[in-house]
Amino acid sequence: MPPTKEQDWQNKVRAVKQVQKWLDQDPLFLDTETTGYGQTDEIIEIAVMDLQGQVVFYSLVKPTKPIPHTSIAIHGITEDDVKDAPKWIEIYDTLVELLKNRTIIAYNAVFDWRLIEQTSAKYGLEMFAAEWKCVMNAYSFYKGDWNSKFGNYKWYKLKDAASSFGIRPKDPLHRSLADTHLTLELTKKLASIDLDTDLSLQAYDREKVEFVFPYVVVLGLIVMLFSLNVGWLLTVAGLIFFPIEIRLPKKRQKLLFNQALQEIEQKKWPNAVKTLEKLLSLNEDNDNARLLLTQIYFEKQEYEKSLAFANGYKGDKYRDTFLYISAVSLYNIKRYQEALDLLKLIPDDADLRENKFIWQGIILYELGDYDASIKALRKGPVRRRIPDDSMLRAKYYLAKAYLKKGNKKQAITQFRGVYQADVNYKDAARYLWELEEKVVS
Known part of the structure; x- marks a missing residue:
């Protein structure tokens, strides 16, 4: 039961x-x-x-x-x-x-x-x-x-x-x-959940009831024109319960946020965006909603929109995350120096430090500073035993930077590591084949 x-x-x-x-x-x-x-x-x-x-x-x-x-x-x-x-x-x-x-x-x-x-x-x-x-x-x-x-x-x-x-x-x-x-x-x-403001079923049911009371007040005033006693009772009832609605905006924001999370989980991206934008219209300082919107637009490769939402963040809690997303967005629209400047603001001991070094290395590569690129990329996760996308990205650009410096041996080592983990990663296979052919010949 x-x-x-x-x-x-x-x-x-x-x-x-x-x-x-x-x-x-x-x-x-x-x-x-x-x-x-x-x-x-x-x-x-x-x-x-x-x-x-x-x-x-x-x-x-x-x-x-x-x-x-x-x-x-x-x-x-x-x-x-x-x-x-x-x-x-x-x-x-x-x-x-x-x-x-x-x-x-x-x-x-x-x-x-x-x-x-x-x-x-x-x-x-x-x-x-x-x-x-x-x-x-x-x-x-x-x-x-x-x-x-x-x-x-x-x-x-x-x-x-x-x-x-x-x-x-x-x-x-x-x-x-x-x-x-x-x-x-x-x-x-x-x-860490605050039980007093948690999204319970009771809070949801209470929301539907609380919305009624302002209308009860108005209805009571209208009815009072025809029946003083009935109208007076309705008005008083509405006024007694009306203050409860003052607490409602915070609960509604939490309801909307939970709804957005469910829509994201179900991959209903347009619905999630609509819900989160509605949430920000109620409270532009809702950091969680802003972060999710920034990430959604980033994943959709709408980098200008992602930047716009990230730039609206004024707090400290997610500072490094917003800086990181903004930097990678700037990289993707080829604003390399601005991206590099943002990455420098992320502390070297932050949770995102490995990704910071990877993107610094990639951007420095694009700017033609290959020595600095190699130095940054070698701080990234190039030696992880279990390959992931971050490791492959770091090894790939490290290989290209070595190649630009004429160090073919190191370039082959890094390209081979990428190829062994993922034979279809970018054009690593072509680079490896061409380099090994030249070494043999």
Whole structure:
């Protein structure tokens, strides 16, 4: 039987308060990657972070059986990756010392707990005691979408749960480090929710009622012309409840923002843009709406519009993000020097530092300063073991800069790295073929 709206609200409050308590217990955050989901599968990668996002433990793990291709397709961990990795029994004591009797937060904690237990059992090792907390369950109660088929709240994938709050992963998911970091960010976001202004079903229902009262006042004044008593009652009723509407704009903004997030999740871009622009018309200082609009126009390659919204930001919270998006937008419309000037405003120790260095290197390349380009690009993520778009972009332009400097050996090394990760990346294959042909000849 589905919960009532009142029960939904109570569950939402309970979930948030529960997560807030977890963070008071100096928790650790954990994620695993495995050979599969069955009763005989085992862990092949594990990561543990603290509340500050510091990695306190990470290791690949050599399994006792081959990794199925179906699992490799999900996380990308191959036999070659784990062939020199320690076995579970070799890292077990270190993990126990770290995790025993601690509060451990995971997304789908039951799965991670089970895989640790059954991997340990393969070596005759006992499961250690710990307080396991599941942020997947907490989020499902907060979200409040009832699953009639199973008679409980709907569970969401980690990526979708984080996306509902506008949290994007820094690295490709289905790897333990990236998933642990996203779990940490999602947990902190849930714990930061202000229950007094949260978007509950009650607030939504109350909005529809509150809108009635101004009309009740007007109606009462009109009716008073014909029936003094009835008109007087209507007017007084409206005036009593009318002050409630003063609180409504803030709630309506939150409703609109949530609506925009849902439209983005459903890829209804025109609807999302319309909703966010309406939200900014109500409050031009709504930083979250401005950031989403800036990002949407950037993704649509409407760089002038993206710049216009970014330039309207006056705060500090998202300063580096707006500077970064503005700089890349300026690059795409070939305003290179302006883009470079904005990137210099982003601190070298900011979260966006790697992307800052990449784009500095690319812009310096376009401006013909190849030495400075190489210096900046070498600070970017050119040595990541798991290739992503940032790494490939950095290696590609680093190769071109080396080529401009006449260093063909280094250019070949970088182009080969790009080609091995993605054979179709830009024109890296053509460069590599031409360079290697010249080297051979």
